[in-house]
Amino acid sequence: MFTIANGTILKGQNLQPVRENIVVDEGKIIEISKDSKEGKIIDVEGAVVCPSFINGHIHIGDSIIKDEGYGLSLSEMVKPPNGVKHVALSNASEDDLIDAMRKSMKDMVESGTTHFIDYREGGLEGVKLLKKASADLPIKPIILGRDDSFYGDDPDLNKVKTAIRKLLKIADGIAPSGFGEITFEVADLIVRECSRQGKISSIHVGESESNQIESMNEYHASEIERGVKSNFNQLVHLTNPKGEDLDLVSKSNQNVVVCPRANATLNVGVAPLNKMLSLGIKPLLGTDNVMLNSPNMLRELEFTLKLMSVYYRNYINPVDLVKMATTNICGFNINNIVEKSMIKEDNFAEFIVFKSFSKNPYLNICNRVESKNILYIINKKFSI
Structure with a gap:
């Protein structure tokens, strides 16, 4: 079990940006909330968390x-x-x-x-x-x-x-x-x-x-x-x-x-x-x-x-x-x-954690990020 903490999450099918934490257990997202912190804490302060x-x-x-x-x-x-x-x-x-x-x-x-x-x-x-x-x-x-x-x-x-x-x-x-x-x-x-x-x-x-x-x-x-x-x-x-x-x-x-x-x-x-x-x-x-x-x-x-x-x-x-x-x-x-998941409770964990360069998380991904700026890639079988 681990928690991705303090990032801006692009949540749900509409990629709504929220400042919350993601708890993952055995490849599944079991909780998303501001106060969730279980298992190993991976602090990604200021980063953008996007579906892979x-x-x-x-x-x-x-x-x-x-x-x-x-x-x-x-x-x-x-x-x-x-x-x-x-x-x-x-x-x-x-x-x-x-x-x-x-x-x-x-x-x-x-x-x-x-x-x-x-x-x-x-x-x-x-x-x-x-x-x-x-x-x-x-x-x-x-x-x-x-x-x-x-x-x-x-x-x-x-x-x-x-x-x-x-x-x-x-x-x-x-x-x-x-x-x-x-x-x-x-x-x-x-x-x-x-x-x-x-x-x-x-x-x-x-x-x-x-x-x-x-x-x-x-x-x-x-x-x-x-x-x-x-x-x-x-x-x-x-x-x-x-x-x-x-x-x-x-x-x-x-x-x-x-x-x-x-x-x-x-x-x-x-x-x-x-x-x-x-x-x-x-x-x-x-x-x-x-x-x-x-x-x-x-x-x-x-x-x-x-x-x-x-x-x-x-x-x-x-x-x-x-x-x-x-x-x-x-x-x-x-x-x-x-079998591709959005970031949502009870879905498989399929997301990327990007370094953030701007206040707009979407332009950050499209216009700023390169492969070297990926901090973590998570999916249901592997954590990278």
Whole structure:
């Protein structure tokens, strides 16, 4: 048992700042109050206590080819099966992949991330590799698998069904790359089976303008509209919405993840976060491909804070931004899989203690803090 004392706690789903103490016993928060002091006392006078980060979208296998292919187009970099990423993954040894993924997970932990949602290439073996790589680390991967049988204009649907069922025995869900690589029938099989098993179905939509135009020309609907109507429960990017796309998303029960640094690196646009927030959409924030970006959520937060300000000529509320890296997951319909807690009594202890540099705790996190300013990282299995 221990007590985190004298810090400013960002408490509950709305990250309300309070000066209280947190008592943790066997990985659970058993009391939060001004007078609580039990067990070992850890005095963090003046520090900010924030829920630990969840990286809402990442391709951790890309760790094997950091910074390769810079300047290439989106398709050249990541489109299966011949993108730079996929060729590199197919040629890498298991030991090299595991070593590279472990280094990236350690980087994430050191910058405050305890959970991440991974789009896992490589079929069953890819899922098993990530499980093996993360087994003894203080971080929880939420693994969304995929299989090569999904792709092509005329896939064998029996093989697709078999692949989906095998993946869902060990993965947390299914995540094909995008609508440009799969048929409607494959998308429907993925969504229905994930829904039946209570697992996550996710897909990239509207990442580039060209993808949106191709979708509208061929299907008379944008990728975002197709994602909504296909009932994938998690949509990633939405960088280039058209017409009523965001209104459709706001009226659906689907999760949204945005990846501003990756979009900037690939030169595909800026996610309209201000519009999303005005419509009541509560996105998660992700760092996307490790080949393009470090998986450091502090860097993602600062970049997003300033990009939104200069691009849309309108400040983004920093508390809304911190929620994208923390408690927005608590309102998602996948939280039972992610097991990510807000700071609240009876929840698991999942929080970071940051050194404080300013009176605004949210701007302190987004605008000031670096990894070296993390005093403690606590989760239900590990104290760091």
